[in-house]
Protein backbone atom coordinates (compact mmCIF):
# COMPACT_ATOMS: atom_id res chain seq x y z
CA UNK A 1 0.00 0.00 0.00
CA UNK A 2 2.28 2.75 -1.22
CA UNK A 3 0.83 6.19 -0.97
CA UNK A 4 2.13 9.61 -0.23
CA UNK A 5 -0.46 12.15 0.75
CA UNK A 6 0.04 15.91 0.68
CA UNK A 7 -0.55 17.64 3.99
CA UNK A 8 -2.19 21.07 4.22
CA UNK A 9 0.05 23.92 5.35
CA UNK A 10 -1.60 24.20 8.75
CA UNK A 11 -2.88 21.46 11.10
CA UNK A 12 -3.74 21.01 14.74
CA UNK A 13 -2.49 17.69 16.12
CA UNK A 14 -3.76 15.87 19.22
CA UNK A 15 -2.42 15.86 22.77
CA UNK A 16 -0.65 13.15 24.75
CA UNK A 17 -1.68 9.50 24.60
CA UNK A 18 0.51 7.77 27.22
CA UNK A 19 -0.01 10.23 30.07
CA UNK A 20 -3.69 10.57 29.18
CA UNK A 21 -4.16 6.80 29.43
CA UNK A 22 -2.39 6.95 32.81
CA UNK A 23 -4.76 9.70 33.91
CA UNK A 24 -7.59 7.36 32.97
CA UNK A 25 -6.26 4.46 35.01
CA UNK A 26 -3.31 2.85 33.21
CA UNK A 27 -0.83 1.96 35.99
CA UNK A 28 2.54 3.72 35.74
CA UNK A 29 5.15 1.37 34.31
CA UNK A 30 2.65 -0.59 32.25
CA UNK A 31 3.21 -0.02 28.52
CA UNK A 32 0.31 2.02 27.04
CA UNK A 33 0.45 -0.06 23.83
CA UNK A 34 -0.91 -3.18 25.57
CA UNK A 35 -4.26 -1.38 25.85
CA UNK A 36 -4.67 -1.72 22.06
CA UNK A 37 -5.38 -5.36 22.88
CA UNK A 38 -6.62 -5.27 26.47
CA UNK A 39 -8.83 -2.18 26.39
CA UNK A 40 -9.24 -0.83 22.84
CA UNK A 41 -12.33 1.16 23.77
CA UNK A 42 -10.34 3.26 26.25
CA UNK A 43 -7.78 4.10 23.55
CA UNK A 44 -10.60 4.92 21.13
CA UNK A 45 -12.21 7.15 23.77
CA UNK A 46 -9.00 9.20 24.08
CA UNK A 47 -8.79 9.56 20.29
CA UNK A 48 -12.43 10.62 20.10
CA UNK A 49 -12.01 13.15 22.90
CA UNK A 50 -9.12 14.73 21.01
CA UNK A 51 -11.10 14.83 17.78
CA UNK A 52 -14.06 16.41 19.57
CA UNK A 53 -11.62 18.95 21.04
CA UNK A 54 -10.51 20.05 17.57
CA UNK A 55 -7.57 17.83 16.64
CA UNK A 56 -7.23 17.38 12.87
CA UNK A 57 -4.59 14.67 13.27
CA UNK A 58 -4.54 11.83 15.79
CA UNK A 59 -1.55 9.67 16.58
CA UNK A 60 -1.75 5.90 16.96
CA UNK A 61 -1.05 4.38 20.37
CA UNK A 62 2.11 2.72 19.07
CA UNK A 63 4.90 4.99 20.34
CA UNK A 64 6.69 2.10 22.09
CA UNK A 65 5.53 -0.53 19.61
CA UNK A 66 8.91 -1.65 18.31
CA UNK A 67 10.24 -5.15 19.00
CA UNK A 68 13.01 -4.03 21.37
CA UNK A 69 10.76 -2.00 23.65
CA UNK A 70 8.00 -4.59 23.63
CA UNK A 71 10.56 -7.28 24.55
CA UNK A 72 11.25 -5.44 27.80
CA UNK A 73 7.64 -5.97 28.89
CA UNK A 74 7.41 -9.50 27.52
CA UNK A 75 5.17 -8.35 24.66
CA UNK A 76 7.52 -9.08 21.77
CA UNK A 77 5.28 -11.80 20.33
CA UNK A 78 2.37 -9.33 20.22
CA UNK A 79 4.15 -6.79 18.00
CA UNK A 80 1.91 -7.42 15.00
CA UNK A 81 -1.34 -7.26 16.92
CA UNK A 82 -0.32 -4.19 18.95
CA UNK A 83 0.55 -2.13 15.88
CA UNK A 84 -2.29 -3.35 13.68
CA UNK A 85 -4.88 -2.81 16.42
CA UNK A 86 -3.36 0.59 17.21
CA UNK A 87 -4.03 1.73 13.65
CA UNK A 88 -7.42 0.03 13.51
CA UNK A 89 -8.60 1.84 16.67
CA UNK A 90 -7.40 5.23 15.41
CA UNK A 91 -8.98 4.73 11.97
CA UNK A 92 -12.26 3.77 13.62
CA UNK A 93 -12.18 6.85 15.85
CA UNK A 94 -11.27 9.10 12.90
CA UNK A 95 -14.36 8.11 10.89
CA UNK A 96 -12.37 9.31 7.91
CA UNK A 97 -12.66 12.91 9.12
CA UNK A 98 -9.18 13.42 10.59
CA UNK A 99 -5.74 12.18 9.57
CA UNK A 100 -4.09 9.25 11.34
CA UNK A 101 -0.36 9.46 12.03
CA UNK A 102 1.55 6.28 12.85
CA UNK A 103 3.54 7.08 15.97
CA UNK A 104 7.10 5.70 16.13
CA UNK A 105 9.26 6.37 19.19
CA UNK A 106 12.90 5.56 20.00
CA UNK A 107 14.08 1.96 20.26
CA UNK A 108 15.00 2.37 23.91
CA UNK A 109 18.53 1.05 23.37
CA UNK A 110 21.74 2.70 22.28
CA UNK A 111 23.07 2.19 18.78
CA UNK A 112 26.79 1.67 18.07
CA UNK A 113 29.25 3.21 18.84
CA UNK A 114 27.36 4.28 22.01
CA UNK A 115 25.74 0.88 22.51
CA UNK A 116 25.67 -2.68 21.22
CA UNK A 117 22.88 -2.36 18.67
CA UNK A 118 24.21 -2.17 15.10
CA UNK A 119 22.74 0.33 12.63
CA UNK A 120 21.54 -2.58 10.48
CA UNK A 121 19.70 -4.10 13.45
CA UNK A 122 18.19 -0.73 14.33
CA UNK A 123 16.97 -0.23 10.76
CA UNK A 124 15.45 -3.71 10.73
CA UNK A 125 13.58 -3.07 13.99
CA UNK A 126 12.23 0.32 12.85
CA UNK A 127 11.28 -1.10 9.45
CA UNK A 128 9.34 -3.96 11.04
CA UNK A 129 7.11 -1.62 13.05
CA UNK A 130 6.75 0.97 10.30
CA UNK A 131 5.75 -1.67 7.74
CA UNK A 132 3.00 -2.87 10.11
CA UNK A 133 1.73 0.70 10.54
CA UNK A 134 1.85 1.49 6.82
CA UNK A 135 0.14 -1.75 5.80
CA UNK A 136 -2.57 -1.15 8.40
CA UNK A 137 -3.47 2.14 6.75
CA UNK A 138 -1.91 5.15 8.52
CA UNK A 139 -1.90 8.37 6.49
CA UNK A 140 1.71 9.15 7.38
CA UNK A 141 4.49 8.20 9.80
CA UNK A 142 5.54 10.41 12.70
CA UNK A 143 8.93 9.60 14.21
CA UNK A 144 9.08 11.44 17.52
CA UNK A 145 10.88 12.18 20.80
CA UNK A 146 14.25 11.35 19.22
CA UNK A 147 17.25 12.42 21.29
CA UNK A 148 19.86 10.78 19.04
CA UNK A 149 20.18 12.30 15.57
CA UNK A 150 21.74 9.08 14.32
CA UNK A 151 18.73 7.08 15.51
CA UNK A 152 16.33 9.64 14.01
CA UNK A 153 18.09 9.34 10.64
CA UNK A 154 17.94 5.53 10.76
CA UNK A 155 14.22 5.67 11.58
CA UNK A 156 13.66 8.14 8.73
CA UNK A 157 15.58 5.94 6.29
CA UNK A 158 13.50 2.95 7.42
CA UNK A 159 10.23 4.80 6.86
CA UNK A 160 11.16 6.23 3.47
CA UNK A 161 11.45 2.72 2.05
CA UNK A 162 7.66 2.47 2.27
CA UNK A 163 7.05 5.55 0.08
CA UNK A 164 4.90 7.23 2.69
CA UNK A 165 5.00 10.79 4.02
CA UNK A 166 7.30 10.98 7.07
CA UNK A 167 7.70 13.64 9.75
CA UNK A 168 10.49 13.59 12.33
CA UNK A 169 10.50 15.51 15.60
CA UNK A 170 13.28 15.51 18.18
CA UNK A 171 13.25 16.29 21.86
CA UNK A 172 15.36 19.36 22.69
CA UNK A 173 15.95 21.16 25.97
CA UNK A 174 17.12 24.70 26.48
CA UNK A 175 20.70 24.80 27.86
CA UNK A 176 23.40 27.42 28.36
CA UNK A 177 24.65 26.43 24.92
CA UNK A 178 21.24 26.78 23.25
CA UNK A 179 18.75 24.10 22.27
CA UNK A 180 20.17 20.56 22.58
CA UNK A 181 18.88 17.04 22.95
CA UNK A 182 19.96 15.27 26.17
CA UNK A 183 22.58 13.59 23.94
CA UNK A 184 23.97 16.98 22.93
CA UNK A 185 22.63 17.30 19.38
CA UNK A 186 21.84 20.92 18.67
CA UNK A 187 18.71 22.20 16.98
CA UNK A 188 19.86 23.82 13.74
CA UNK A 189 22.24 21.13 12.50
CA UNK A 190 19.85 18.31 13.48
CA UNK A 191 16.94 19.88 11.64
CA UNK A 192 19.07 20.60 8.56
CA UNK A 193 20.32 17.00 8.45
CA UNK A 194 16.78 15.62 8.76
CA UNK A 195 15.67 17.86 5.90
CA UNK A 196 18.61 16.75 3.76
CA UNK A 197 17.81 13.10 4.52
CA UNK A 198 14.33 13.56 3.06
CA UNK A 199 11.97 14.25 5.96
CA UNK A 200 8.67 15.71 4.74
CA UNK A 201 8.31 17.80 7.87
CA UNK A 202 10.42 18.29 10.98
CA UNK A 203 10.05 19.69 14.45
CA UNK A 204 10.37 19.37 18.20
CA UNK A 205 8.29 17.51 20.77
CA UNK A 206 8.30 16.56 24.43
CA UNK A 207 11.08 18.27 26.42
CA UNK A 208 10.62 20.29 29.58
CA UNK A 209 7.64 22.48 28.81
CA UNK A 210 6.29 25.58 27.11
CA UNK A 211 9.05 27.93 28.27
CA UNK A 212 11.83 25.84 26.72
CA UNK A 213 9.80 25.25 23.59
CA UNK A 214 9.22 29.00 23.10
CA UNK A 215 13.01 29.30 22.69
CA UNK A 216 13.46 26.14 20.65
CA UNK A 217 10.61 26.57 18.15
CA UNK A 218 12.06 29.75 16.54
CA UNK A 219 15.38 27.92 16.02
CA UNK A 220 13.60 25.03 14.34
CA UNK A 221 11.61 27.47 12.19
CA UNK A 222 14.65 29.33 10.92
CA UNK A 223 16.58 26.12 10.21
CA UNK A 224 14.26 24.83 7.50
CA UNK A 225 11.75 25.64 4.80
CA UNK A 226 9.90 22.40 5.49
CA UNK A 227 6.66 22.46 7.46
CA UNK A 228 7.38 22.47 11.22
CA UNK A 229 5.53 20.51 13.94
CA UNK A 230 5.79 21.62 17.57
CA UNK A 231 4.35 19.50 20.40
CA UNK A 232 5.50 20.55 23.89
CA UNK A 233 5.05 18.83 27.24
CA UNK A 234 2.72 20.51 29.73
CA UNK A 235 5.79 21.19 31.89
CA UNK A 236 7.61 18.77 34.16
CA UNK A 237 5.28 16.68 36.34
CA UNK A 238 5.21 16.64 40.12
CA UNK A 239 3.81 14.01 42.46
CA UNK A 240 0.64 15.12 44.20
CA UNK A 241 -1.43 12.64 46.23
CA UNK A 242 -0.01 9.67 44.37
CA UNK A 243 -0.65 11.23 40.95
CA UNK A 244 1.63 12.88 38.44
CA UNK A 245 0.44 16.44 37.93
CA UNK A 246 1.60 18.55 34.97
CA UNK A 247 1.83 22.28 35.73
CA UNK A 248 0.79 23.94 32.45
CA UNK A 249 -2.97 24.51 32.15
CA UNK A 250 -5.08 24.99 28.99
CA UNK A 251 -5.02 28.81 29.39
CA UNK A 252 -1.21 28.75 29.20
CA UNK A 253 -1.42 26.40 26.23
CA UNK A 254 -3.63 28.90 24.45
CA UNK A 255 -0.95 31.59 24.87
CA UNK A 256 1.64 29.09 23.67
CA UNK A 257 -0.41 28.33 20.54
CA UNK A 258 -0.75 32.06 19.81
CA UNK A 259 3.05 32.37 19.88
CA UNK A 260 3.45 29.35 17.59
CA UNK A 261 1.03 30.84 15.05
CA UNK A 262 2.98 34.12 15.14
CA UNK A 263 6.14 32.15 14.39
CA UNK A 264 4.49 30.52 11.36
CA UNK A 265 4.67 27.07 12.89
CA UNK A 266 2.62 24.84 10.57
CA UNK A 267 1.54 22.04 12.85
CA UNK A 268 0.82 22.34 16.58
CA UNK A 269 -0.11 19.69 19.12
CA UNK A 270 0.76 18.57 22.64
CA UNK A 271 3.04 15.99 24.23
CA UNK A 272 3.21 14.52 27.77
CA UNK A 273 0.67 15.96 30.18
CA UNK A 274 -1.52 17.69 27.58
CA UNK A 275 -5.17 16.60 27.69
CA UNK A 276 -8.31 17.11 25.58
CA UNK A 277 -8.88 20.25 27.69
CA UNK A 278 -5.62 21.69 26.36
CA UNK A 279 -6.42 20.69 22.79
CA UNK A 280 -9.84 22.30 23.09
CA UNK A 281 -8.21 25.76 22.89
CA UNK A 282 -7.69 25.05 19.18
CA UNK A 283 -11.38 25.84 18.72
CA UNK A 284 -10.62 29.46 19.55
CA UNK A 285 -8.32 29.79 16.56
CA UNK A 286 -9.86 30.15 13.15
CA UNK A 287 -7.34 29.19 10.56
Ligand SMILES: [Zn+2]
Nearest residue numbers: 206233271272
Ligand atom coordinates in the same frame (compact mmCIF):
# COMPACT_ATOMS: atom_id res chain seq x y z
ZN1 LIG B 1 6.32 13.81 25.75
